[in-house]
Amino acid sequence: MATRKKVKGKAKVKRKKTAVGKTTRRKAARKATKIRKKIVKKAPLRPASSKKARPTAKTAGKPTPIRERAPKAVRLPPSRPAQPVSAEQRVGVVTHYYGHLSVVAMQLEPGATLRVGDVIHIHGHTTDFTQKVESLEVNHAPVTEVGPKDDFGLKVVEHAREHDVVYKVPS
Numbered sequence: 001m002a003t004r005k006k007v008k009g010k011a012k013v014k015r016k017k018t019a020v021g022k023t024t025r026r027k028a029a030r031k032a033t034k035i036r037k038k039i040v041k042k043a044p045l046r047p048a049s050s051k052k053a054r055p056t057a058k059t060a061g062k063p064t065p066i067r068e069r070a071p072k073a074v075r076l077p078p079s080r081p082a083q084p085v086s087a088e089q090r091v092g093v094v095t096h097y098y099g100h101l102s103v104v105a106m107q108l109e110p111g112a113t114l115r116v117g118d119v120i121h122i123h124g125h126t127t128d129f130t131q132k133v134e135s136l137e138v139n140h141a142p143v144t145e146v147g148p149k150d151d152f153g154l155k156v157v158e159h160a161r162e163h164d165v166v167y168k169v170p171s
């Protein structure tokens with residue numbers, strides 16, 4: 001079946017369909033459709049006296065230094081301190097958080113110990129809280145003290161995340 005190529009600029013053509021079975025000669029009735037032209041808005045004419053005054057060229061003078069031209073940077077005070085108080089001692093890092101139990105698994109730093117009754121500060125990107133150590137468990141058995149080689153769980157009062165740093169607060 002041959003297809004017709006449309007030519008730009010001419011009126012669009014529609015063929016009139018004839019009933020099937022007629023042996024009369026087919027006539028192509030052409031119906032012209034209106035082509036809408038885009039309306040171009042013209043700028044309003046102004047009288048010669050109302051033209052805007054063009055700025056005149058500046059006289060060559062001494063240029064202003066860059067530091068005077070540049071806007072001054074304003075520093076806002078941080079909403080919370082970036083680092084915890086230096087009196088706190090880093091004890092370890094959270095390796096996993098069990099949400100259904102509110103328990104963290106921690107890895108202690110070499111030489112650090114943690115006891116029931118110590119006050120710890122857990123600090124991370126979105127975590128920042130302090131609590132007292134009330135429950136320590138090694139292999140589901142409660143203990144009173146853990147060392148750096150122990151794999152233990154610690155009950156926490158808020159949500160903690162992996163890689164949060166744990167500090168011991170001096171009492």
